[in-house]
Amino acid sequence: MERFRRTRRPAHPLPVRVMHWVGAGAIITMMLSGWEIYNASPSLPFTFPGWATLGGWLAGAIAWHISAMWVLFADGLAYLGYGFFSGHFRRDIRPKGLRALARDVGAALGFRLGHRLGHYNAVQRLLYAGVILALCVQVATGLAIWKPVQLGWLTGFFGGYPAARFIHLAMMLCIAGFLAVHLVLVALFPRTLVSMVATLEAEDEP
Amino acid sequence: MIRDPVAKRAEVAPELARLNRRNFLRHGLTLGSLALLTGCDLSTHSGIDAALWTMLRFDDRVQAALFDRTRLAETYPASAVTKPFRFNAYYPVWEVRPVPNNWTLEVAGRVTERTPWSVARLRQLPQQAQITRHICIEGWSQIGQWSGVPLHVFLRRIGADLRARYVAFKCFDGYSTSIDMASALQPQTILALDFNWQPLTPEWGAPVRLRIPVKLGFKSAKNLQSIEVTNRYPGGYWENQGYNWFSGV
Numbered sequence: 001m002e003r004f005r006r007t008r009r010p011a012h013p014l015p016v017r018v019m020h021w022v023g024a025g026a027i028i029t030m031m032l033s034g035w036e037i038y039n040a041s042p043s044l045p046f047t048f049p050g051w052a053t054l055g056g057w058l059a060g061a062i063a064w065h066i067s068a069m070w071v072l073f074a075d076g077l078a079y080l081g082y083g084f085f086s087g088h089f090r091r092d093i094r095p096k097g098l099r100a101l102a103r104d105v106g107a108a109l110g111f112r113l114g115h116r117l118g119h120y121n122a123v124q125r126l127l128y129a130g131v132i133l134a135l136c137v138q139v140a141t142g143l144a145i146w147k148p149v150q151l152g153w154l155t156g157f158f159g160g161y162p163a164a165r166f167i168h169l170a171m172m173l174c175i176a177g178f179l180a181v182h183l184v185l186v187a188l189f190p191r192t193l194v195s196m197v198a199t200l201e202a203e204d205e206p
Numbered sequence: 207m208i209r210d211p212v213a214k215r216a217e218v219a220p221e222l223a224r225l226n227r228r229n230f231l232r233h234g235l236t237l238g239s240l241a242l243l244t245g246c247d248l249s250t251h252s253g254i255d256a257a258l259w260t261m262l263r264f265d266d267r268v269q270a271a272l273f274d275r276t277r278l279a280e281t282y283p284a285s286a287v288t289k290p291f292r293f294n295a296y297y298p299v300w301e302v303r304p305v306p307n308n309w310t311l312e313v314a315g316r317v318t319e320r321t322p323w324s325v326a327r328l329r330q331l332p333q334q335a336q337i338t339r340h341i342c343i344e345g346w347s348q349i350g351q352w353s354g355v356p357l358h359v360f361l362r363r364i365g366a367d368l369r370a371r372y373v374a375f376k377c378f379d380g381y382s383t384s385i386d387m388a389s390a391l392q393p394q395t396i397l398a399l400d401f402n403w404q405p406l407t408p409e410w411g412a413p414v415r416l417r418i419p420v421k422l423g424f425k426s427a428k429n430l431q432s433i434e435v436t437n438r439y440p441g442g443y444w445e446n447q448g449y450n451w452f453s454g455v
Contacts, residue, residue, distance in 0.1 A: 041344035056247025058344065059448030060258070063248055066450065067261035148341065149279045149420050149455050150272050161339060161347055 011118035011195040011202045016088065019079045020196055026072035027135070027175065029054060029064055034172060036061030043169065069142070076139060083132075093129050096122045115189050118202025131178040134171050141168040248448035262450050269452040275392050279419035279455075282337045287402070288348035293409055294423065296381060296443060302409045303379045303429065311414055312432035315374075318365030325399065325413045331355045331363065334396055338419035340426065341455055343444075352417040354398035358391045366435045374440035375416055378431040383442035385418065385425055389454065394419050397430070422453040 012020075033055045035048035040058045055061030083089040095101065104122035107113035113121060120128070140154065144164040148155040158164035186193050194200060246254040293299045310322035335353035361368065368391065374384040389395060398417040399406060406412040411428030418426050424444050434440070445451045 037345065041342070041346045043345070056249075059444070059450075060247030060249075062343070062450060063258040063262055063448060064246075066265050067258060070261075070264075145345075147269075147272065147455060148339075150274065150277055152277065152280060161341060165345060 009118065009202050011200045013086075013088075014199070015082055015086075017196055019075055019082065022071065023075045023079065026068045026075060029068035030072060031172060031176065033061040033064035033068070037065060038169065043166070066146075072135075073139065076135065092120045093125055093132070095125045095129055101126060115192065116203040117191065117195050117200055127178060127181065131175060131182075134174045134178070138168065138171040138175065141165075141171065144168075259448075262448075265450060266452040269454045270386060270388070273386075273388055273420070273454055275388055277420075279338050279394055282339070282349050284337060284351065286349050287337060287351055291350055291402075291410075292346070292348055294342065295379070295428065297379075299409055304408055305412050305429075306378055309378070309413060309431075311430055313364050313434070314432060315434040315436040316367035316370045317435055319363070328355055328360075328397065328399060328414065332359055333399075334394075335400075336394055336396065336417070336419070338394065338417075340419070340423045342423040343449060343453065351402050352396065352398040353400045353403070354396045354414070354417065356393060357395045357397055357416070357418075358393065360397055360433075361390065361435070370435045371437050372435070372440050374434040374436055374442075375427040375430055376432045376434070377427050377429045379429045381427055381429070381443050382440070383416075383425050383427045383445065384440035384451075385421060386452065389418065389420055392418075392420050420454055422455060424449060425453055 032053055036053035036055045037058065039047045039050075039053065040061075053061065055064045083093065100122040104113055108123050113123065115121070141158055141164045143151055144155040144158050145161060145168055148161045148164070155161055155164050158167055191200070246252055246258060248255055248258055295302070310324055311328070312322050313320055332355065333353055334356050335351070337349060337351045339347050339349050341347040357373075361373070366373075368387060370387055372384050373387060373390040374382070376382045385395075395416070395418045398411065398415050399413070401407075401410040406415060408429070411430075414430045415428040416426050416430065441451070442449075
């Protein structure tokens with residue numbers, strides 16, 4: 001009979017769960033208010049529908065955007081610090097290499113990719129590493145277009161004000177794309193949603 | 207002859223109720239509401255709007271702390287000037303006011319020399335030219351050329367109290383705005399008399415406008431009528447409606 005090693009750790013440590021939801025709230029607030037700000041002067045040939053925006057008009061949207069900004073900034077710094085020092089990034093997020101990725105992408109496309117609570121497969125690692133990077137670039141370009149004179153070196157790094165604004169918009173689309181995939185996967189594996197709220201034990205390695 | 211109303215109230219009441227329900231439904235479905243929040247746009251007396259105003263004040267303090275008077279806005283070559291230059295005001299271009307007869311620039315508040323200024327007298331002061339980026343709060347930006355009197359030169363000339371907190375601007379088109387003293391003394395902040403090397407025309411702010419490249423565009427007030435140095439928070443046309451007061455860049 002096969003013996004399983006019992007794991008006692010939670011699928012998601014409490015700090016990760018708290019930072020996940022605080023960050024999710026801040027990111028969604030910033031995205032919806034950002035759409036209202038974008039609508040004031042659209043740089044691409046589309047606008048976001050009013051019902052999907054936050055703030056009512058430009059000033060309201062900016063007030064939401066620069067309020068949630070502090071929440072995201074604090075939450076993001078705490079998460080990066082935790083990720084590096086607790087081993088969370090090394091253990092869970094660091095991409096596993098091309099072979100594992102090819103295997104898991106193939107399995108995912110064939111709807112054969114399993115999911116074990118507390119373990120991150122290669123597709124998840126790539127998506128989470130990608131969205132963390134996109135969020136870092138998003139915050140940096142946000143600061144660059146908020147303070148193009150006081151933080152001129154940062155704006156210059158992104159190629160000037162119009163370029164930084166464009167990258168800010170492109171990163172938003174990346175984050176929105178991640179969110180869509182993320183929500184579909186949560187809908188397919190609803191227990192992952194429970195594990196991000198309640199303390200569920202991590203499952204055994206395959 | 208008095209005609210009957212086209213529709214009686216009782217006839218349209220059910221329709222109105224249905225429309226109201228539909229509106230309610232639309233608001234109820236708003237993602238950002240997460241329903242109640244969409245009503246929060248700085249115009250109500252809700253607790254959330256009060257919290258947003260508090261955050262705007264906090265943001266003002268952070269921006270003032272970040273501000274360094276010696277940091278200069280990037281300048282550009284003449285070839286980078288945006289053409290055509292975009293008109294912007296709180297009204298459309300056909301409502302631009304001509305300069306009033308006998309116009310003079312008034313100075314008030316914490317200053318020792320209160321004589322109003324004519325354009326000719328302003329032109330006798332030291333002049334500075336700049337090609338800088340005008341960044342609108344809406345996100346778009348354009349590069350323009352302005353020249354005129356550095357505001358720090360003007361403020362010293364009128365004996366302004368340079369430790370006062372605010373410099374307020376009133377315009378003859380009904381507009382108003384205000385800035386902090388540190389930004390007023392930044393060397394690129396000018397009272398512009400020329401735009402694209404030509405004397406200002408009314409749509410670009412004649413006869414004198416503020417040009418302040420370390421603030422968002424709406425702070426660069428056009429068609430000035432008076433300048434006041436004060437310690438009492440002056441607000442402004444957009445600021446009173448919810449635009450972030452400091453709005454530094």
